[in-house]
Amino acid sequence: MLFLQGVTYAHPNRDVLFSDINLTVNRQDKIALIGNNGAGKSTLLGILTGRLKPVSGIAGADSKPYFVPQHFGQYNALTVAEALGIHDKLLALKEILEGYLTDINLELLDDDWGIEERCQEAFAYWELRGIALTQPMSELSGGQKTKVFLAGIMIHEPDIVLLDEPSNHLDASGRALLYDYIRSTSNTLVVVSHDRTLLNLLNTVCELGKRGVTVYGGNYDFYAEQKAIENEALSLDVKAKEKALRKAKEVEKESMERQQKLDARGKKKQEKAGLPTIVQNAFRNNAERSTARMKGIHAEKVGGIAQELSHLRNELPAVDKMKLDFDNSALHKGKILITAHRVNFAYGDQSLWQENLDFQITSGERIAIKGTNGSGKTTLIRMILDDLQPTTGAIERADFKSIYIDQDYSLIDNALTVYEQAQKFNSGALQEHDIKIRLNRFLFTREYWDKRCGNLSGGEKMRLMLCSLAIATQAPDMIILDEPTNNLDIQNIGILTAAINEYRGTLLVVSHDARFLREIGVEREVVLG
Known part of the structure; x- marks a missing residue:
């Protein structure tokens, strides 16, 4: 099991990335963690692995998770064995087999006598032919690097696996192997991905956004259907609020015009009645205060509706906010x-x-x-x-x-x-x-x-x-x-x-x-x- 309870994370400059995040992942759950770029998905995985510490809240797991990272050159200075975290264990096994049966080597090996065989099996499964454990990661292609970390699942045999964009550099053959693993494994999985074919293989979608983590009990297609319903309801709310704003502005305009007519009529009556100037000034001041009070009430109402409308519009999907004006090619079709x-x-x-x-x-x-x-x-x-x-x-x-x-x-x-x-x-x-x-x-x-x-x-x-x-x-x-x-x-x-x-x-x-x-x-x- 994995859990996050009241987790808040801030960047080193103290800008808060997300706050009060709660999430429970039960044994053998297969969870998709999705959200817009910058929402903090990779950071959340870092907290679950223990590599990052939250400002507040608790993160825990009942066994050590294995992490398949995104890679962008940060492992190039390591060998394959070092990137997999098995270099010391393999070295200890080699020295033991050569007769150096020390307490340190036995402790490093930790009775894992089949480590080399599992490496061979894992590399064969993930089609890493000709890749040596001593080879520098810098010599591998992007797809090969991803497969190295995926092979680490079979090598380390974890109960919990966290994967960050695992299909990014894989070709069709590599993706097919990844999809087979996702379908068949009994591991507990948390996967950050934009690969919708992969996301459809997972049984729960968790969306990280402004409101924290929202759980959708189904695969990506189910999530997309639910989001479409939510977005349709949101669009209707926006239209209703736009209508309310127009109505409030009309009422404000009508009220102010009516008040101005009443004020003008009252002023004529006062002048006709020949009231002293001091009395007329008092009536005028009262009328102005009344008008200002009414104007303030209407402005507050209009401002409140406008603010609510702004919040609703900010919730709309980005694709609905922009107009894309691509021209057509000047060439005739079929040239x-x-x-x-x-x-x-x-x-x-x-x-x-x-x-x-x-x-x-x-x-x-x-x-x-x-x-x-x-x-x-x-x-x-x-x-x-x-x-x-x-x-x-x-x-x-x-x-x-x-x-x-x-x-x-x-x-x-x-x-x-x-x-x-x-x-x-x-x-x-x-x-x-x-x-x-x-x-x-x-x-x-x-x-x-x-x-x-x-x-x-x-x-x-x-x-x-x-x-x-x-x-x-x-x-x-x-x-x-x-x-x-x-x-x-x-x-x-x-x-x-x-x-x-x-x-x-x-x-x-x-x-x-x-x-x-x-x-x-x-x-x-x-x-x-």
Whole structure:
């Protein structure tokens, strides 16, 4: 069992990330932990592992959890065995077998005489062929590093496993192995992921948000249905509150006009009656105080409704707050853009593909480029973009405008501010206020305009990239997406999906996310082997 009770966590600068979090995970539960980027999902996993300490509250587990981390180079200085935390145990076993039967070695080994066999079995299961325990992590690909940590589950044999974005770097084969493990294991699982296929294999979804952890008793599809119902109710509440605000303003206007007429009528009567000036002044002051009091009452009511409306609007999903204005490609549908004749590429004497490639790409198509890690997907993209020439065969290219969007959103210049980045795409000479209106539409409010792009999260860079493309007057004829969802949370995947579905040009996509490919309407595949 795992539990969090009244947990609050603050950054070193004392900014509170989340507060009063309560969560119980029972034995053999399989829990999905989801939430927007920056909500604190990875931090919550860190608290559950004991690596991070909360400011207040209690976190506990009835056995030591095993953690499969996200990796971004932080383990490159370690060997595989060191990253898995088994280096000392393997060294102790080696020395014992060589005759150094010391108390220290026996304590380090802890009667785990089958550690080497489990390592071999785990590496075979996770298809880590040719990977040595002494090998530096820096020599491995992203997918291999992930598999190393996944192999650690079989090596350490824990009861509780915590996984942070485990499918991020895995190809289709690796994902299939991960999904099989999730389905078949009796381990207690807590999984942070944006992979909706994986999330559907888990029996409970826990959403970390402004209100703490909300538990939904079902898989991701069940959660999505419940959120749709909640969001529909929220939209109705927003509309009702907008109506109430309009009504309150009308009542305020009518009341003030009526009061002004009464005041004017009273003033005429007083003048007609010939009352002394001092009496008339007293009546006028009373009337002004009465009007001010009434005005204050109405202003308070209108302000209260406006504040409630603002709170409700802030709860709306981000995808509903922004308008995505992608232009259509200027090319007619069906125009031949790329023709590849017997294409291949060689590194030294070794050709990348066993068979030369023949294919054609026409305007308006939506194509997925598929293959395992190392199968040459990026190489093929570079040839399509005319950045690399094939060593065998030829590629014919028509005249068209393309944009390449990789998982790091390299179109964004990290040295520029958010406003400067948007201005860089301002080929239509929009005025400054028009640029800022569009930035606001993509959730970049005033406090973001002078922020450096290098300080943005993956999801924020994606939104700024979409905003920049929408600002450009000429839409690209082809958009190439290279693992675009790897660094995005579920909310931002939804925003990207909506944007791509509005685009009417040619689309090439490299992605292992089968659900994303379905949702953007991919029509055919180029499979590399």
